[in-house]
Amino acid sequence: MNDFLIVFTAVLLALLLQPLIQRKAGHLWSAVSAVNFVRKNGAFLSLYLILAVVAWMVFMIILPQLYMVDFSFRNNLPLAEVGGPKDVHTLKNYEYLIFGRETDEELLNWLHLSVFLKTMLASIFVTLLDLALCYPIAYYMAQVAKGGQARLLVLALIVPFWVNEILRAFAFRILFGTGGVINSFLIYLGIWDEPFDFLRADVGLYAGLSYAYILLMIFPIYNAIESLDHNQIEAARDLGAPWWRIHWRVVIPHAKPGIASACTMVFMLSAGALAAPQILGGPSSLWFTQVIYQWFNTGGNWPQGSAYAFVLLIACIAFVMTVMKIFKVTLGEITK
Amino acid sequence: MTSRTVMRFMIGFYILLFFGYLFGPLLLMGVTAFNATSFPQVTPWEGFTTAWFVQLLQDDQMIDGLTNSLWIGLGVVCISVPIGLAAALMMTQIYERVRPYYYMVVVSPVLTPGVILGISTLVFWDRMGTAVNAEYESLFYNGMWLTIVGQSTFISAYCMLVFLARLARFDKTQEEAALDLGATHVQVFWKILIPFLRPAIFSAAVLAFLTSFENYNTTVFTIQAESTLTTVLAGKVRMGTQPDLSALAVIIIAVTLTGALVHEFLKQKERMAQLRQEKAAKAAEQELSATMGL
Amino acid sequence: MSADVELDHLTIRFGDFTAVNDAHLKIEGGEFFSFLGPSGCGKTTILRAISGFNDPTEGKVRIGGKDMRGIGPNKRQTALIFQNLALFPLMTVAENIAFGLEVRGLNKLARRDKANQLLDLIALKGQGDKLVSELSGGQRQRVAIARALAVEPEVLLLDEPLSALDLKLRQHMRTELREIQKRVGITFIYITHDQGEALTMSDRIAVMSAGRIQQVGDGNSVYDHPQTAFVASFVGENNPLMGKVLSVSTEFVTMDCGIAKVRARNLGKLKVGEEAYAFVRPENLKLSVGAGEGEGSLPSENSFTAPVLAEAFEGSVKLISLRGPSKKPIIASIPNTGDGQHFSQGLLTTVNFDAEQAVALPIGDLADE
Numbered sequence: 001m002n003d004f005l006i007v008f009t010a011v012l013l014a015l016l017l018q019p020l021i022q023r024k025a026g027h028l029w030s031a032v033s034a035v036n037f038v039r040k041n042g043a044f045l046s047l048y049l050i051l052a053v054v055a056w057m058v059f060m061i062i063l064p065q066l067y068m069v070d071f072s073f074r075n076n077l078p079l080a081e082v083g084g085p086k087d088v089h090t091l092k093n094y095e096y097l098i099f100g101r102e103t104d105e106e107l108l109n110w111l112h113l114s115v116f117l118k119t120m121l122a123s124i125f126v127t128l129l130d131l132a133l134c135y136p137i138a139y140y141m142a143q144v145a146k147g148g149q150a151r152l153l154v155l156a157l158i159v160p161f162w163v164n165e166i167l168r169a170f171a172f173r174i175l176f177g178t179g180g181v182i183n184s185f186l187i188y189l190g191i192w193d194e195p196f197d198f199l200r201a202d203v204g205l206y207a208g209l210s211y212a213y214i215l216l217m218i219f220p221i222y223n224a225i226e227s228l229d230h231n232q233i234e235a236a237r238d239l240g241a242p243w244w245r246i247h248w249r250v251v252i253p254h255a256k257p258g259i260a261s262a263c264t265m266v267f268m269l270s271a272g273a274l275a276a277p278q279i280l281g282g283p284s285s286l287w288f289t290q291v292i293y294q295w296f297n298t299g300g301n302w303p304q305g306s307a308y309a310f311v312l313l314i315a316c317i318a319f320v321m322t323v324m325k326i327f328k329v330t331l332g333e334i335t336k
Numbered sequence: 337m338t339s340r341t342v343m344r345f346m347i348g349f350y351i352l353l354f355f356g357y358l359f360g361p362l363l364l365m366g367v368t369a370f371n372a373t374s375f376p377q378v379t380p381w382e383g384f385t386t387a388w389f390v391q392l393l394q395d396d397q398m399i400d401g402l403t404n405s406l407w408i409g410l411g412v413v414c415i416s417v418p419i420g421l422a423a424a425l426m427m428t429q430i431y432e433r434v435r436p437y438y439y440m441v442v443v444s445p446v447l448t449p450g451v452i453l454g455i456s457t458l459v460f461w462d463r464m465g466t467a468v469n470a471e472y473e474s475l476f477y478n479g480m481w482l483t484i485v486g487q488s489t490f491i492s493a494y495c496m497l498v499f500l501a502r503l504a505r506f507d508k509t510q511e512e513a514a515l516d517l518g519a520t521h522v523q524v525f526w527k528i529l530i531p532f533l534r535p536a537i538f539s540a541a542v543l544a545f546l547t548s549f550e551n552y553n554t555t556v557f558t559i560q561a562e563s564t565l566t567t568v569l570a571g572k573v574r575m576g577t578q579p580d581l582s583a584l585a586v587i588i589i590a591v592t593l594t595g596a597l598v599h600e601f602l603k604q605k606e607r608m609a610q611l612r613q614e615k616a617a618k619a620a621e622q623e624l625s626a627t628m629g630l
Numbered sequence: 631m632s633a634d635v636e637l638d639h640l641t642i643r644f645g646d647f648t649a650v651n652d653a654h655l656k657i658e659g660g661e662f663f664s665f666l667g668p669s670g671c672g673k674t675t676i677l678r679a680i681s682g683f684n685d686p687t688e689g690k691v692r693i694g695g696k697d698m699r700g701i702g703p704n705k706r707q708t709a710l711i712f713q714n715l716a717l718f719p720l721m722t723v724a725e726n727i728a729f730g731l732e733v734r735g736l737n738k739l740a741r742r743d744k745a746n747q748l749l750d751l752i753a754l755k756g757q758g759d760k761l762v763s764e765l766s767g768g769q770r771q772r773v774a775i776a777r778a779l780a781v782e783p784e785v786l787l788l789d790e791p792l793s794a795l796d797l798k799l800r801q802h803m804r805t806e807l808r809e810i811q812k813r814v815g816i817t818f819i820y821i822t823h824d825q826g827e828a829l830t831m832s833d834r835i836a837v838m839s840a841g842r843i844q845q846v847g848d849g850n851s852v853y854d855h856p857q858t859a860f861v862a863s864f865v866g867e868n869n870p871l872m873g874k875v876l877s878v879s880t881e882f883v884t885m886d887c888g889i890a891k892v893r894a895r896n897l898g899k900l901k902v903g904e905e906a907y908a909f910v911r912p913e914n915l916k917l918s919v920g921a922g923e924g925e926g927s928l929p930s931e932n933s934f935t936a937p938v939l940a941e942a943f944e945g946s947v948k949l950i951s952l953r954g955p956s957k958k959p960i961i962a963s964i965p966n967t968g969d970g971q972h973f974s975q976g977l978l979t980t981v982n983f984d985a986e987q988a989v990a991l992p993i994g995d996l997a998d999e
Contacts, residue, residue, distance in 0.1 A: 037429060042521040049429075052422035057441055060489040064456035071459045137354055140347065155596055160358050162592040164550045166569040167585040171361035173573070174368055174582075181364055214358070243343075264447070272449025275552045275566075279573050289451050289553075296557060302459065309455045316449060513716035515703045516681055517730035517781055527733070531720050613763040621766035 072306035093307035112291060112308075119288035120315060122202075123270035126209045127263050133210065134217040134262075139251065141218075142225035143233065161215045169208050169279040176204035176280075200282035208280045209273060213266040220265070224258025225251060260327035267323075268316050288312060362589060369582035388583040395580065401568035404480065405549050408564060411484035412491055412548040413541050419488065420495025420540055421533070424503055427496075445490035446497070450553030457486035458557050479562035486558040487548050494547060495540040502536035632659040632816040633694035633707060633784035635680060640689040642675050649675040651841040652689070657819060657834075659694075659784075662811050664820040664828040667838035668864070673821045676838075677787050680819065681710045693785060709778035710787040714794070715770055717762045723773055724749070724758030730781035748776040751810070768799050775810065785817040792827065804830050825865050829853065837861045857897065859991045862909040869915070869960045871908045875900050875990070883908075883990040888955050890934035894988035907991050912963035914987040917950065917979045932985055936960060938977045952979065 038046045073089045097112055141153050160168070175181050176198035186192060198204045228251060236246045252259070277287030292312065295305030324330070369389075372382040392398065423442050430438050445453060465476030475481050510532070514524045530537075552566045559567055572581060635657040642650040650672040657663045665673040678684040679691055682703030691698045698706060709730075718726055725732075727748050728741035736744075749755050752772035762770060771791060778786055788807075792800045808831050811818045822828050828835045829849040837844045837852060837860070845857040856862035863870060873887030883896040885908055894908040936952035939959050947963045950973045954960035962981065973979065 041429075041525075044522060045525055048418075049422045049426055052419045053426050053442075056419045056423065056489075056492055060457075060485060060492070061441060061445055064453075064460035064489070067460040067463055068452070068456035071463065133354070136347075136350060140351065144347075151600070155600060156355060157358070159589070159592055159596055160362055162546065162550075162595075163362060163585060163588050164566060164569065165552055166566055166573055167365070167581065167588065168361070170569075170573050170581055171365040171585070174365055175361050211357070211361070268447055268449060272451055272553060274451055274556065275570055278570065289449070292451060292455070293556070296455065296458075302462075306455060306459060309452045312449060313452050316447070320447060507714070507716065509712045509714055509716035510718060512683060512703070513710070513712055513718075514729065514733070515683075516708070516710045517733065517777065518704045519729075519733040520704060523733045527729075528718065610763075613761060616760070616764035617766055620764065620769055623766075 068306045069310055071303050072310045074303045076301045076303050093304045094311075096304065097308060097311060115286045115291055116288050116311070116315075118285070119271055122206070122209075123267050126206060126213070126270045127267045129206070130210045130213055130217040130266050131259070131263060134214060135221060135259075138218045138221040139225055139247075142222050143228070143230060143251075157215060157218060165212065165275050166279065168212060169276050172204050172208040172211065172280055173199070176207070197282075199280060202282055202285060204280040205277060205282075205285075208276045209270050212273070212276060213269055216265045216269065217262045220258040220262040221255055222258075224255035228254045256327055257329045260323050260329045264320050264323050267319055271312065271316060271319075362585070365582045366586050366589065368579050369586045371579065373579070388578075388580040389587075391578075392580045392583045392587075397563070397568050398565065398584075401563045401565040404562055405565040408480060408483050408487070408555075409545040409548040411480075412487050413544045415484065415488040416491040416495045416544045417537060417540050419492040420497075420544075421499050421537070423492065423496040424499035427500060428503060442496060443493055445493045448490065450490070450551065451557065453489050454486050454554035454557030457482055457489065457554070458560075461485070477560070479558065479560040482558040482560070483555050483562075483564070486554045487551055490554070491544045491547050495544055498536050498540040498543060499533065502533055506532055634659045635785055635817060635819065636690075636692040636695070637676070637680075638690040638692060640676070640679065640691060641687050642672075642679060642684055643687045648841050650679070653843050654689075655836060655843060655846050657817060659817055660815055662808065662818045662820065662831055662833045664822060664832040664835045665838055666822055666825055666828040666835050666865070668823055671838040672841040673838050674789060677710070677789055677819065677821050680785070681708050681787050682706050707784040708787055709781055709783035709785075711774050711778050711789065711791045713789045713791065715774040715791070717770060717774060717777070719762055721762070722758060723754065723760050723762060723765065726762060726773055727758070727776045727780050729777060734781075744780055748780055751779075751813075752776045767795055768803065771795065771803060772806075775807075779810075779814060783816065785819060786811075788818065788820045790822050790824075792822075793824075800827075807831060829865075837865060839864070855897075856909070856989060856991065859907050859909070859994045862907070862989065862991055867912050867961060867963075868909045869912065869954070870956075870958075871910070871954070871960075872956070872993075873906065873908065875902050875904045875906050878902055882985055884931070885990060889936070891931045892988065892990075893931045893985040894990040895986065896990060899992050900990055905993055907993060908988050909991065910983050910988045912949065912961045913947075914983050915960070915962035915964075916982045917962055917964060917973070918982070919973075919977065919979055932988070933980060933982045935978055935980050938973045938975055938979060940975060941973045948973070950979075952981065 041049065072093055073091065074087065075090055075092070077087060097109060097116075099109055137153075141150050145153055173180070177183070180198075182198070183196060186196075232250055232254075233246055236250050241249070272289060273287065274289045274293060277290055278293075281287060281290070288308070289312070292305050292308045295301050295308060299305070370384050370386070372385040372387070427435065427439065427442075461476045461482055464470075465474065468476075470476045506529075510528055511524050514528045515521070519527065550566060552570060555564055556567055556570070563571075569581065569584075572578070637653045637655050640650055640653040641648065653672075653676060665676060667673050675684055679686055680693070680698075682698065682701060682705075686699070693707060703710075718729065721729065724742070724745040727745045728736075731741045731744055745758055746755075749758055752775060754769060754772060754776075757765075757769075762773065765773065774791065792803050792807075795803060804827060807818075820828070820831065829852075832849065834846060834848050835852050836846045839860045845852055845861045847855070852861060852865050856865065859870070862868050871885075871887045871889075871892055873885035873892060876884045876886050876891070878884075878896060878900055881896055882893050883900050883906070885892045885894065885906060887908060892908045894910075900906050936954060939951040939953055942949040942951075943966075946966055948966055950962045950964065951959035952962060960981070
């Protein structure tokens with residue numbers, strides 16, 4: 001309870017002091033522009049702009065994240081004990097992720113750590129798979145297809161993605177299930193007699209995940225390649241470059257921000273996916289988000305779940321930073 | 337020459353394969369919606385039926401979820417579009433030096449996994465509720481409200497990006513011209529900026545609604561005791577599977593396809609209108625030079 | 631109604647950059663006044679300060695005698711025509727024209743009347759319901775003028791409004807603008823980098839360079855009596871001859887320019903021993919073939935010999951480039967009399983000019999040339 005007030009006032013204070021700090025840094029002009037802001041927009045608009053943006057930034061973005069992080073360092077207590085002597089900060093939720101229960105025989109909590117690692121690696125795999133699948137299509141749409149045909153292709157790409165995420169996953173279940181289309185077909189052909197469980201082997205999951213993010217992979221790359229002057233490709237071809245070299249030296253360098261942006265988005269969404277693993281994942285294999293979900297639902301341990309969520313968030317931020325470093329792109333280019 | 341043809345053929349084949357991958361699963365799912373088997377499958381074909389559509393309409397749980405989804409979608413539109421607009425306008429006015437940091441904060445929800453947004457919203461409101469000793473029936477614990485807030489967190493950022501893209505094409509002198517002609521800043525906002533942004537407001541609203549409608553990752557944490565269409569669906573798919581889900585998919589695909597076609601048609605019309613205007617301007621130009629004797 | 635505009639030691643800085651430096655002048659009511667200068671000289675900043683988009687760092691802007699500090703652009707009796715016109719693309723022509731009245735709360739009928747009246751003035755009768763995108767460049771230009779006039783401003787500010795038009799239309803619009811100004815009788819303040827525009831339309835011109843107003847005067851005085859080296863070289867063609875001042879009298883300055891002793895009009899700014907420029911316009915140079923042995927044996931004042939570099943035929947005149955003392959050739963413009971005389975390359979000529987037609991000015995801003 002007290003902690004709540006402390007964090008709350010701290011954020012509020014920081015926001016109030018911000019103009020002062022600013023003024024110190026930027027001499028007088030920033031204070032002048034604050035006055036100008038109101039003068040420029042009029043009272044009504046200024047109020048709307050400031051209220052909307054502050055409400056969003058503070059109460060929807062910053063404070064909830066801070067609270068989640070704070071919560072992840074706390075004990076899981078019944079309501080009656082909140083604010084009591086046991087309501088102190090602790091590292092045990094993170095210790096649990098790494099070492100498991102103290103009574104466990106294993107040194108490390110391999111169950112959850114391996115789920116985490118698998119999620120990260122599988123997400124990278126899905127991202128690369130999507131990149132390989134989508135780059136040719138994006139290139140074709142941006143540089144080869146003519147007006148009407150290109151529009152038709154865009155339309156054909158968009159339509160499947162307005163179908164609900166759950167139903168898309170469901171479609172893959174129909175396809176890959178033991179009684180599904182592929183198994184029936186292969187048994188009919190006599191390739192094998194017993195149905196093969198694609199879902200247990202995670203084939204369905206990878207197919208479903210890469211399917212789910214095709215659109216997000218194609219469009220940033222498409223936009224980037226479209227802005228490339230076709231004459232550059234012609235020039236390269238004219239100079240005798242083989243097709244793969246044209247891509248490696250001309251198209252891909254130009255599309256780099258688009259590729260980085262697409263890969264980041266697909267990785268984030270794969271790592272954070274919940275529906276597809278729930279529906280398509282094999283019964284024995286878990287996705288990290290499913291573990292988090294369990295802590296909140298059946299596990300009933302919110303602080304523990306918050307800790308896991310925070311770890312996922314950190315991993316995602318680390319991934320974005322790495323991509324930004326490798327591809328030398330800015331945040332603005334990624335979210336374009 | 338031959339290598340060129342082979343290449344062409346391979347590209348065509350790849351495109352075919354790709355779109356097969358894209359539409360195949362959906363088509364097969366569509367087929368199962370009309371198969372009389374009680375499990376969604378293509379083979380064996382036990383006869384054509386529309387029973388699954390009827391069953392769908394009688395499914396109260398699904399209808400409840402749908403109603404909730406529609407309300408939540410509406411709520412999200414009402415919150416996200418104004419916030420996104422304000423954030424985009426702020427972006428154009430904020431001090432140059434603070435701008436990158438501001439952008440980093442407001443765009444972060446786009447890059448944050450949905451589950452984390454759901455969890456943080458849930459935890460924040462729960463703890464706020466505890467701190468002020470709120471009633472259990474109050475807004476702090478209301479699944480619908482939390483879902484609207486949680487989804488709006490990142491959908492506002494989507495809307496902001498839509499507005500920023502449109503604002504990048506805004507000619508600042510329009511604003512100055514209006515001011516110079518005596519308009520107040522509020523008048524400039526309503527008479528110049530809003531009409532200019534109208535298409536973006538429309539697309540942001542559509543985007544917000546559709547994103548909200550099909551969101552699962554955030555909703556599944558914030559919705560708690562309530563349900564939306566997506567959470568009902570997820571529950572059903574996980575429990576076991578029935579062809580009425582395929583029937584639902586068929587309906588959704590039909591609606592989307594119609595929407596997409598209408599959208600394309602309207603765009604075509606807009607293109608034609610633009611062409612006409614350019615023609616008129618050219619004609620006026622010629623007429624003017626003729627009358628001036630140039 | 632027209633108002634005078636006064637710049638009272640106006641200085642405008644953006645950070646370390648001084649866009650306008652101590653501009654001090656008064657524009658009379660009903661005058662057609664131009665600011666002429668190269669891009670980046672601060673003329674647009676002055677215009678924006680008058681219309682209220684830029685605040686003075688120092689000094690004042692007065693319109694009709696009233697200090698404008700703190701009065702926003704929407705409260706000033708000025709109307710600005712933007713370089714890109716800034717017409718509202720989502721409104722019809724009539725709505726554009728009546729926008730200023732709309733925001734003042736006039737009813738629809740009054741707005742329609744006024745719009746029709748102005749459409750008549752700009753010869754676009756009956757085209758009020760068109761969209762701006764359906765108009766030609768010249769028509770858009772006139773809509774922008776009508777839109778500004780609709781609010782009955784006391785001062786009309788024009789920021790290079792003709793620069794987007796092609797040459798013929800531009801010349802046509804010059805006369806049209808001048809006529810409109812005479813008809814409405816309000817103060818026009820015009821910004822341009824095109825001296826032709828400034829000279830043909832304006833009552834008075836302020837020539838600007840690097841944030842400073844160099845000279846204010848009517849077309850004749852700016853062209854014939856430049857006060858600074860910048861004005862002399864920017865307005866019209868001019869040949870600078872650099873030299874050292876030998877003697878100064880009330881009317882004339884004598885300079886040693888290397889190739890010749892030059893006598894030029896004294897504007898009272900030079901001291902003996904100073905480096906200075908003497909400017910002579912191409913049309914004031916007289917050429918004769920040969921080394922000039924006919925008139926006198928010694929090279930007299932304002933006379934020198936120079937070989938021809940090139941000849942350019944321009945119809946009514948011929949432009950002859952001569953090798954001068956600096957890298958830049960000396961240009962002479964001689965009327966084409968149709969006698970078929972040619973100044974071929976290498977031909978030695980004698981150049982003469984009257985001391986009355988040359989001016990001596992301090993080097994000033996032109997030092998780097």
